[in-house]
Amino acid sequence: xxxxxxxxxxxxxxxxxxxxxxxxxxxxxxxxxxxxxxxxxxxxxxxxxxxxxxxxxxxxxxxxxxxxxxxxxxxxxxxxxxxxxxxxxxxxxxxxxxxxxxxxxxxxxxxxxxxxxxxxxxxxxxxxxxxxxxxxxxxxxxxxxxxxxxxxxxxxxxxxxxxxxxxxxxxxxxxxxxxxxxxxxxxxxxxxxxxxxxxxxxxxxxxxxxxxx
Amino acid sequence: xxxxxxxxxxxxxxxxxxxxxxxxxxxxxxxxxxxxxxxxxxxxxxxxxxxxxxxxxxxxxxxxxxxxxxxxxxxxxxxxxxxxxxxxxxxxxxxxxxxxxxxxxxxxxxxxxxxxxxxxxxx
Amino acid sequence: xxxxxxxxxxxxxxxxxxxxxxxxxxxxxxxxxxxxxxxxxxxxxxxxxxxxxxxxxxxxxxxxxxxxxxxxxxxxxxxxxxxxxxxxxxxxxxxxxx
Amino acid sequence: xxxxxxxxxxxxxxxxxxxxxxxxxxxxxxxxxxxxxxxxxxxxxxxxxxxxxxxxxxxxxxxxxxxxxxxxxxxxxxxxxxxxxxxxxxxxxxxxxxxxxxxxxxxxxxxxxxxxxxxxxxxxxxxxxxxxxxxxxxxxxxxxxxxxxx
Numbered sequence: 001x002x003x004x005x006x007x008x009x010x011x012x013x014x015x016x017x018x019x020x021x022x023x024x025x026x027x028x029x030x031x032x033x034x035x036x037x038x039x040x041x042x043x044x045x046x047x048x049x050x051x052x053x054x055x056x057x058x059x060x061x062x063x064x065x066x067x068x069x070x071x072x073x074x075x076x077x078x079x080x081x082x083x084x085x086x087x088x089x090x091x092x093x094x095x096x097x098x099x100x101x102x103x104x105x106x107x108x109x110x111x112x113x114x115x116x117x118x119x120x121x122x123x124x125x126x127x128x129x130x131x132x133x134x135x136x137x138x139x140x141x142x143x144x145x146x147x148x149x150x151x152x153x154x155x156x157x158x159x160x161x162x163x164x165x166x167x168x169x170x171x172x173x174x175x176x177x178x179x180x181x182x183x184x185x186x187x188x189x190x191x192x193x194x195x196x197x198x199x200x201x202x203x204x205x206x207x208x209x210x211x212x213x
Numbered sequence: 214x215x216x217x218x219x220x221x222x223x224x225x226x227x228x229x230x231x232x233x234x235x236x237x238x239x240x241x242x243x244x245x246x247x248x249x250x251x252x253x254x255x256x257x258x259x260x261x262x263x264x265x266x267x268x269x270x271x272x273x274x275x276x277x278x279x280x281x282x283x284x285x286x287x288x289x290x291x292x293x294x295x296x297x298x299x300x301x302x303x304x305x306x307x308x309x310x311x312x313x314x315x316x317x318x319x320x321x322x323x324x325x326x327x328x329x330x331x332x333x334x335x336x
Numbered sequence: 337x338x339x340x341x342x343x344x345x346x347x348x349x350x351x352x353x354x355x356x357x358x359x360x361x362x363x364x365x366x367x368x369x370x371x372x373x374x375x376x377x378x379x380x381x382x383x384x385x386x387x388x389x390x391x392x393x394x395x396x397x398x399x400x401x402x403x404x405x406x407x408x409x410x411x412x413x414x415x416x417x418x419x420x421x422x423x424x425x426x427x428x429x430x431x432x433x434x
Numbered sequence: 435x436x437x438x439x440x441x442x443x444x445x446x447x448x449x450x451x452x453x454x455x456x457x458x459x460x461x462x463x464x465x466x467x468x469x470x471x472x473x474x475x476x477x478x479x480x481x482x483x484x485x486x487x488x489x490x491x492x493x494x495x496x497x498x499x500x501x502x503x504x505x506x507x508x509x510x511x512x513x514x515x516x517x518x519x520x521x522x523x524x525x526x527x528x529x530x531x532x533x534x535x536x537x538x539x540x541x542x543x544x545x546x547x548x549x550x551x552x553x554x555x556x557x558x559x560x561x562x563x564x565x566x567x568x569x570x571x572x573x574x575x576x577x578x579x580x581x582x583x584x
Binding site for chain 2: 396
């Protein structure tokens with residue numbers, strides 16, 4: 001009884017529980033029609049998946065998921081959703097059959113592939129025994145930085161990270177070129193304020209058809 | 214006097230781990246009670262009440278328990294920061310939620326709620 | 337005992353998830369997701385202590401700060417363009433509106 | 435009518451936004467010793483400004499942090515990153531070879547620390563600028579929501 005509440009068993013139980021919650025949230029997202037609820041549930045999904053990343057010791061990934069998934073992605077999804085409709089249209093039954101078959105086949109292939117995967121934290125697996133082990137050995141001598149993720153990202157794979165930063169920049173630029181830079185609303189706002197001559201945070205109702213006498 | 218102080222420190226070092234674990238457990242149970250309230254209360258305002266109160270007090274208990282368990286002062290400082298942030302954001306979010314629901318015209322359920330299961334089992 | 341506290345908080349998260357699924361109005365769902373964020377902060381802290389590596393509290397701080405932003409964003413944007421639909425939606429989340 | 439509808443949110447946001455930015459810089463410069471780094475810090479700074487835009491309105495945020503500034507910031511971030519590479523080239527090393535920044539033998543870490551810190555600052559600028567550009571692009575197409583309406 002005492003062994004139930006210490007050490008590894010608790011962590012395994014937590015893993016199973018978090019994965020169960022993830023599964024339930026994913027099913028609920030697939031079943032819902034209201035896009036607001038879907039946005040909120042995707043925020044919940046990122047919360048739980050960050051907790052799961054911490055439980056399996058992938059802390060930097062958890063940090064990125066925490067920073068991006070909770071705040072940024074919710075806001076951007078809301079902004080994108082407000083430009084479209086608020087509910088998803090239900091599909092016909094026959095149109096859903098093809099994607100279902102594709103999903104079932106892919107899931108079966110993935111489950112079949114997990115048989116060959118090494119165990120979590122296996123020291124003799126290909127990822128840990130090859131170049132990863134070399135980085136862990138020479139990282140401190142080469143760079144003198146305690147967190148091994150930072151030198152691998154910034155020093156050993158610095159060229160990749162340059163590419164990733166460029167990808168983020170190009171993504172922002174592409175969205176801005178497609179949707180406009182957002183300065184039109186600011187210009188309208190300033191024009192309205194100049195017309196009603198009502199400055200500050202009074203938030204005057206900016207109706208444009210009534211000219212103030 | 215110095216012996217007495219070292220004695221106090223030794224006792225504290227022994228006592229703080231069970232005390233912290235106990236406070237963590239108590240706070241977690243409080244959070245659990247609050248979530249049961251969120252699940253069973255009839256309308257949005259009572260659910261907000263259950264969630265808000267247990268979130269702040271239960272979270273404070275859990276965080277103080279973790280402070281007692283923590284090995285260093287940096288961890289204590291981080292936990293204190295989390296405590297301050299939760300105390301700032303959680304009531305503000307609850308207020309904004311209640312305000313938005315009220316502005317949107319959500320009416321609270323007043324009076325008896327039909328069946329008998331709504332009475333007598335609120336904690 | 338910390339593991340027991342962690343499991344209690346996880347059960348609370350599951351109950352809140354249920355409320356987020358069945359919530360009649362959208363405000364119930366927002367309430368459930370906000371409370372779920374607080375529970376996740378506590379669960380992350382307790383998870384660090386269970387795994388004996390409490391240096392990971394930075395992630396919990398991030399959530400404590402950022403969860404507020406997503407709640408405010410959803411609250412603010414929910415009323416937009418809702419003139420056509422009834423304000424209080426008594427049905428489930430799956431009703432169709434324009 | 436003249437009451438401030440969201441006074442509690444305004445006060446809390448005023449207290450919270452500087453803390454979020456300071457925490458972002460902690461994440462930025464603590465990335466060598468724990469979880470964190472430029473990408474996460476950039477996103478957290480963007481979230482702080484998004485919170486400002488949500489509470490005080492998008493036009494106020496556009497006056498504080500103009501869209502022209504954010505898209506220049508994104509470009510400047512990528513240029514800082516690439517500039518470190520060209521700095522190493524000028525010092526006689528290869529592209530992004532931090533060891534060549536100060537002509538150090540292997541085992542010396544000064545160039546590595548400086549190089550990684552500078553490129554993390556570049557990533558910070560690039561990511562926060564790009565995220566804010568995306569947010570402004572979406573927020574500029576949605577009509578402003580009055581305070582009494584939510």
